[in-house]
Amino acid sequence: MKFSIISIFPDIIKSFAKYGLVSKAIEENIIQLDTYDLRIFTRDKHKKVDDRPFAGGAGMVMMPEPLFNAIEHVTQKNKGKVILFSAYGNLLNQNKIKELAQEQHLICICGRYEGVDQRVIDTLVDEEISIGEYVLMGGEVAAEVLIESVSRMLAGVVGNPRSLETDSFFHPDQYAFPQYTQPREIRGLKVPEILLSGNHKEIDSWRKKNQKKREKS
């Protein structure tokens, strides 16, 4: 699977990709991660990517031309689903992640400033995705969230694929269960006896019963 990330700060993505299972997945050719510096697709000597909004308003807007050029450059080589990160987009939850993991190529645009000229969204973007109902400074962190969460769905990325099935949200209303490791006792706090019993049927039912449900706020 291939991720192509368009950003004015591609080094954020490159640096993130040096660590952990994402780096290993790249090394093992399970995923391919390409970054594109949006400024390369500008034509003026200042490499300008933003301008003031028509009709006024706070902040700057990402200009359409560099984005058109960048997206077309990527899709001409290799077609794919074009995603724009936006605070108000479709929420990235586990179902959406499973759906995206079926794609061959995700082309992700990281917004900055007040967002992107609507004409780009209307013509070249397939889906707007939000990682939560809050506002970030840019889409790069959202891209990292998407790359990590989608990659771990792909065969070979997580060492033991069975661990995915017990993760929170893998099935509707499924949450992780409490985990314990060595030592058996610390500061008077003991590991629940049942987990030391070797009785897998009872352990499974204890774990089901003790799933960490979300607290209502």
Ligand SMILES: C[S@@+](CC[C@H](N)C(=O)[O-])C[C@H]1O[C@@H](n2cnc3c(N)ncnc32)[C@H](O)[C@@H]1O
């Ligand atoms: C400062 S934000 C723009 C916020 C925009 N004016 C609004 O009210 O929705 C700059 C960029 O950060 C990214 N971004 C911000 N919050 C996000 C979120 N919750 N999920 C995904 N991307 C987000 C988007 O790419 C956005 O274009």
